[in-house]
Amino acid sequence: MAVSTFTGLQTALRGLLAQQRALDVTSHNVANANTVGYSRQEAVLAASPALRIPAGAVQGGGAAELGTGVDVAAYRRIRDQFLDLQYRAQAMRLGGLAAQVRGLEGVEVALAEPGENGIAAQLGKFWSGWEALANAPENQATRQALLESGVGLAGSIAALDRQLATASEQAAAEYESIVAGGGEVGQMAAEIARLNESIRSSLGSGSTPNDLLDRRDLLLDRLSALAQVSVTDLGDGTIEVEFGDAATPLVAGTAVSWPQALAEPGGKLGALLEISGPTGTIASYRADLDAFAGELAETVNAIHASGGGPAFFSFTPGSAASTLAVAVGAAEVQTSVGPAAGANDIAIAIGALRGGSADQAYASFVSRVGTDMSNARRAEQNADALTAAIDARREATAGVSLDEEMTNLIRFQRAYQASARAMTSFDEALDVLVNRTGRVGL
């Protein structure tokens, strides 16, 4: 069997077309160099099916295969799915720690410790007020000063408790806004379901929707900062997404199940729940503050009422911090068990509470907040560095390098030019054959 005269032309044409496609892909890469979540693509070139020449093609009469040029076998998305898994695990940790740091930062600032205006300083002034009263129990001005420092102290404790409650409420509100029907999670889930649909139909018609896959991976990255995300490939190009500890998969193929209840979802949502929950961080801070306020009120009251007088502080057990108040007027402040104007045993005994159980309870409360905060900050910085490192590895695989694309541009352009040159030489050969052969003597 003879080979068609025009085979060479066809081969050159395939070369032109394939190099042009490769140039198109390079141009697409360059255009998306700064697109978030974009993975570089590559036109995979493969030799086109050879032309089989049955017999007599080569010396000795054997059969042979003649190359017919090149085809684009696929447009490949260059991405390491394993790095995606690593990245999402870190993104979840980072999301949780960052939310924790932001949620507790307000608490730490509200403490105003160490400083002149914190509760520790007011507590010190309060004890000094009692000692000043012990120095001059007859004096109305020292009584009034003591009362005012007591009222200020109780007010500061109640204000701190309110700030803690507000921080908790803010975290709860942020959680609600993210998980609500039209919130971040719902929107992303709906978009993943739509992408599943499109990806399935593209794959069904035989193409690989690289850009849609990129978009879906980006959404999964973002979801994973919010909570633990695990992805199962359903085989037809669609995926199932498990979100946190939700009972039903968030997305299964094209179906979305949201909103759902979460208990310990991990990530940012997990941190927000952990901060604001009824047994969460802030609730336990408030319990500490209550214990401190109760201890303060009880130790002072026990001594103050030892002579049969009224209690100095009033409070509701269980919510001591928010209900702490000075319960006596200047005339009712007890300085001594007996009635003598100059006696000061009660005032001295209360003044001696300085540095006692209440002070220690408060100091260890501050220390606890500080330790939590400092641990969270350090862990956040670690997670940030880890996430960045994994992201850099991912970028090393999937990112667009302009230098590389420029090199490819030259490569493909030269190959295109060469294919064109091959076509020209066939053209010249055919010109000789068609226009000049058999024209001897004409």
Add this chain to the structure above:
Amino acid sequence: MGTRITESMAQRSILRDLVAADRNLALTQRRLSSGKQLTRPSDDPFGVNRAIALRGELEGTRQFRANVNEATGWTNATEAALTRITDVIQRARELLVSGGNDSNGQVAREAIATEIDALAESLKQEANATYEGRYVFAGTATETPPYALGASDAYAGDAGTVARTIGVGVSLTVNVSAAGLLGEGQAAADDRLLDTMRDIAEHLRGGTAADAEALRGTDLERLDANLDELTRVRAIVGATANRLQAAGARLDELEESGLDLLSKTEDADMAETLVNYSTQRAAYEAALKAGANIVQVSLLDFLR
């Protein structure tokens, strides 16, 4: 091919380094402008705990210093009054010695008795000494004068002690009860100052040989015994004053060392912080310069 480095990797890493350098710089700036190493509990939870304890101790020390000052004022007022009481008794003793001398006639003795009465009155006046409006010799009944001027010699104060706290768990009694010195007069027959003075006046006025004998004998002995008691009390008050002075000096030292400790715990070391600041600033500027340069050139610049 080894690890690919893309433009956006370089950009992101420069941005990250810039942010990190900026964060360090901001922290150092905060330390410089506030002068504090610790501005938040999370800066150093242990250090902050220590700072809070130190501040509490410092506040306590300052209050103890105020207590000592107050007690010193009280003691000074007591000492001054006791000195004047001693003067009064010395004068009474001179009068007694001269009154017991038989060379004095009854008229002269009457005159001396009148002066003794006046001295007894001034004794009561001195015992009504006050410090900042409070009667220092009345026990804890500090708003009641211990003695009414005039005929009645009854003690109107109580036996309570006035105490001041001058250290953790250290309470010091600063008052002296006038009842132990002046007593309650002839009605109580307690041999204290007022009883003695009244008896002396009576004996001076009596004019009998037995009266004269009493003036020279028992009255003088009793007055000397009262004087001894007064000296003893003054020694106690003096000892209290010394103790207060020592405590004050110790508290001053404590305050100073407390401030020093607090400063070491809480304050930024300016020299170190400034050096850190310039190092970090240099690093920040270098990062900025790198950011400005690195991203400029690419293969594009060399292709024609």
